[in-house]
Amino acid sequence: MATLTKHLADLQAEIEGYATEYGLDFFTTIYELVDYRQMSEIAAYEGFPVRYPHWRFGMEYDRMIKSQTYGLSKIYELVINTDPCYAYLLEGNSLVDQKLVMSHVYGHCDFFKHNRFFSHTDRRMIDGMANHATRVRRHMDRQGIDKVESFIDVCHSLDNLIDPWLPFRKPQQQRREPSVEMPINIGRLSANADSERSYLDDYINPPEFIEQQRKRAEQEREQRRKIPPQPERDLLGFLLLHAPLDPWEADVLGIIREEAYYFLPQRQTKIMNEGWATYWHSKLMTTRALRDDELIDYAEAASGVTAMGPNQLNPYKLGVELYRDIEDRWNKGKFGKQWDECDDRQVRDDWDLRLNLGKSKIFEVRRLYNDVTFIDEFFTLEFCRRNRFFTFVENRRSGRHEIESREFKKIKDTMLQQLTNFGQPFIYVVDANHLNRGELLLAHRHEGVDLRLNYARDTLRNLVRIWRRPVSILTTVEDKPKRIRFDGTEIQITDEPAAWRVP
Amino acid sequence: MISRIEKDHRRFREIVRGRIRENLRRYVSRGDMIAQKGKETVSIPMPQIDIPRFIHGDNKGQGVGQGEGDPGDPVGEEEGEGGAGKAGEGEGDKTVEVEVTLDELAQILGEELGLPNIEPRGSQTLETVKDRYVGLRTTGPESLRHFKATFKRALRRQISMGTYDPRHPIIVPVREDRRYRSWKAEPKPQTNAVIIYMMDVSGSMGDEQKEIVRIESFWIDTWLRSQYKGIESRYIIHDATAREVERDVFFSTRESGGTMISSAYRKCAELIEREFDPSNWNIYAFHFSDGDNWSVDDTAACIRLLREQLIPASNQFGYGQVESPYGSGQFIKDLTAAFGDEQMLVTSEIKTKDDIMDSIREFLKGGR
Numbered sequence: 053m054a055t056l057t058k059h060l061a062d063l064q065a066e067i068e069g070y071a072t073e074y075g076l077d078f079f080t081t082i083y084e085l086v087d088y089r090q091m092s093e094i095a096a097y098e099g100f101p102v103r104y105p106h107w108r109f110g111m112e113y114d115r116m117i118k119s120q121t122y123g124l125s126k127i128y129e130l131v132i133n134t135d136p137c138y139a140y141l142l143e144g145n146s147l148v149d150q151k152l153v154m155s156h157v158y159g160h161c162d163f164f165k166h167n168r169f170f171s172h173t174d175r176r177m178i179d180g181m182a183n184h185a186t187r188v189r190r191h192m193d194r195q196g197i198d199k200v201e202s203f204i205d206v207c208h209s210l211d212n213l214i215d216p217w218l219p220f221r222k223p224q225q226q227r228r229e230p231s232v233e234m235p236i237n238i239g240r241l242s243a244n245a246d247s248e249r250s251y252l253d254d255y256i257n258p259p260e261f262i263e264q265q266r267k268r269a270e271q272e273r274e275q276r277r278k279i280p281p282q283p284e285r286d287l288l289g290f291l292l293l294h295a296p297l298d299p300w301e302a303d304v305l306g307i308i309r310e311e312a313y314y315f316l317p318q319r320q321t322k323i324m325n326e327g328w329a330t331y332w333h334s335k336l337m338t339t340r341a342l343r344d345d346e347l348i349d350y351a352e353a354a355s356g357v358t359a360m361g362p363n364q365l366n367p368y369k370l371g372v373e374l375y376r377d378i379e380d381r382w383n384k385g386k387f388g389k390q391w392d393e394c395d396d397r398q399v400r401d402d403w404d405l406r407l408n409l410g411k412s413k414i415f416e417v418r419r420l421y422n423d424v425t426f427i428d429e430f431f432t433l434e435f436c437r438r439n440r441f442f443t444f445v446e447n448r449r450s451g452r453h454e455i456e457s458r459e460f461k462k463i464k465d466t467m468l469q470q471l472t473n474f475g476q477p478f479i480y481v482v483d484a485n486h487l488n489r490g491e492l493l494l495a496h497r498h499e500g501v502d503l504r505l506n507y508a509r510d511t512l513r514n515l516v517r518i519w520r521r522p523v524s525i526l527t528t529v530e531d532k533p534k535r536i537r538f539d540g541t542e543i544q545i546t547d548e549p550a551a552w553r554v555p
Numbered sequence: 556m557i558s559r560i561e562k563d564h565r566r567f568r569e570i571v572r573g574r575i576r577e578n579l580r581r582y583v584s585r586g587d588m589i590a591q592k593g594k595e596t597v598s599i600p601m602p603q604i605d606i607p608r609f610i611h612g613d614n615k616g617q618g619v620g621q622g623e624g625d626p627g628d629p630v631g632e633e634e635g636e637g638g639a640g641k642a643g644e645g646e647g648d649k650t651v652e653v654e655v656t657l658d659e660l661a662q663i664l665g666e667e668l669g670l671p672n673i674e675p676r677g678s679q680t681l682e683t684v685k686d687r688y689v690g691l692r693t694t695g696p697e698s699l700r701h702f703k704a705t706f707k708r709a710l711r712r713q714i715s716m717g718t719y720d721p722r723h724p725i726i727v728p729v730r731e732d733r734r735y736r737s738w739k740a741e742p743k744p745q746t747n748a749v750i751i752y753m754m755d756v757s758g759s760m761g762d763e764q765k766e767i768v769r770i771e772s773f774w775i776d777t778w779l780r781s782q783y784k785g786i787e788s789r790y791i792i793h794d795a796t797a798r799e800v801e802r803d804v805f806f807s808t809r810e811s812g813g814t815m816i817s818s819a820y821r822k823c824a825e826l827i828e829r830e831f832d833p834s835n836w837n838i839y840a841f842h843f844s845d846g847d848n849w850s851v852d853d854t855a856a857c858i859r860l861l862r863e864q865l866i867p868a869s870n871q872f873g874y875g876q877v878e879s880p881y882g883s884g885q886f887i888k889d890l891t892a893a894f895g896d897e898q899m900l901v902t903s904e905i906k907t908k909d910d911i912m913d914s915i916r917e918f919l920k921g922g923r
Binding site: 110 | 607
């Protein structure tokens, strides 16, 4: 790694000036100049110079080096969410490319600093990752490489089972029930203390209702005694507390969990983050940084970023177009009750209140939204029509994907479904002492898409390795409620009376 | 220092190798791994090594796209990462092509089948040294002086010294300007092993039988190549008559004559006599047939040829009999009856593709 050459350093100062001028606000940004091997290494390590040893990074590296060598793809830009922000420039890129990358990077840095979903991340994760690496290496020295590595494999297989909202909740107290049970007392309405009206009591407090309430209270108490008291989504955290782990295993699991939470916001804001950076590189380049003779090169590079494969979605393109649409709408005042209620096409097209709120609106959006809320709120019928979105579906007969429809609602639903919970299924820990046999019960909240069954089976196997008792998951397979159970020797799939719902 | 990623990468390669070894039998019988001619590596399609997670299934192939078209129109083929923000997630069915060098492959094969290394016959492992001019140096015999380079050096020196006059461009090289060609000695392995493949292409040998021969010969090739520095392959096809052919022809010819195995053996013997002196060459002969020879007399001729010429000349003679619906499969019985437990003659029956592995082991386990 090398520090920047003189003219690149000058370039950095220049671009940083433009970015500040436009109101972007970022942590100090440090650029490193790397060759393509180093770039692939860093990219395989997800932007960090040091990670714990694991073959998965080697696999990523292998893939990247190959696609670079065959010219299939090139990593342009890499930036990590830390303070100071580190970004990597590829040695040998043309000057225009470097400018473009720098402008793009400032967009990301601003986003990291201000988007609220990043507000809980550890900004000194470079050190964090290095410490994790040291700890894992130490465990490997003591326990043997294979043992630790295969345990990491197991942890990876669970690392999407986390609760996206956990960082925003107050830590729950680990409170036990009071040791003396209070008698259950169902509040009765008394119309009056007046004993003369006691004949009304059966009407005001119908005995069936009282009985129902008592039952519910008892159930609740029963539920409270369970572990967990309510279904919980932070499976990794749950295992850390309750699974029979060796100290080194607990340490490794903790490391994987911490890193999973660190990377989570990036997976929740892919469209927004890339869109924002693309918006800014295009803005900074076209209004400030670009010299006349660089125009063609810039246009080529920039179109590469927002290019779409044959009819597929590109988060860069979708993101930047949404921001531009928002900016335009808020500039012209195309929002609010009046706008929503207007159904005259002509009036809508000519609508312009000259509010010029666009800029402040997009800054607000980048602060408060994530991909789901972003699409939900700003992906409008007009935007959808104008940009020619469609849904596609696989034609079983030909194996081809075919355009299914251009219906707005369907498009938006499909999109949101793919983004919700960063594209992962909702899995809950329901009971740690299922059937009073110490078995772990999980449940999948079915939202219309089945689990990939062969993966689910293998994941169960991995879970049993940690839990050391049978593990089951309730799910729905082709519209039928099912239970998949692994008891350490074989997988069983049985029917369930009803699909599981979050209580 | 080895960088960290190199270690992780090596670890990954080990896993890949492990996978290949585990599934070697399947790969071998499917013929997936046949390398293109002249290439040092094979690509092996392998299910992506992935970490299982609770993830969504294929969602019935649904997704959102952008662009022109009416309902029912096909979407561009590379829909792999169609979903919004889904890049990098949820792809699982894809196979990756893993590149493995032939040497590595031979090693895996050897480990898996427990093949012994071959002790080359004949003491001289022939290796010639060939000189090649590669660069320049400041000393050397005048006969190797590099005029152009010398001239350039002299020109450069004169310009920098200011003694060069463009109007009288006279260049006078001095001792220090002179440059001489330098050479590097490269050991060049001399071919000292030859594999002679013979195949019955009579009417009874169908495509499936030939595929088996093709796969098997690839693996034998791979193994023997890893054992010798240079190796030659020759191909003979025969029905009632035999002729030597190119590799491509060998695998694609289909004739419809009767079968006279002795013709091939005679051809083979001639070839050895003409080109490959058994005292200098390690000779491997493999013959594949469905075992349906024309006549008892011809079989007797074969046995005589084997006993008197081929077996004494070669390190090993392998006979592989593939099963065909037409063949009687008599030949292998005749051979066993005639030679009993002659070590240099190895016979093997290959009924289906699944038997290829065992057959390879039969052929190569002797370590000769």
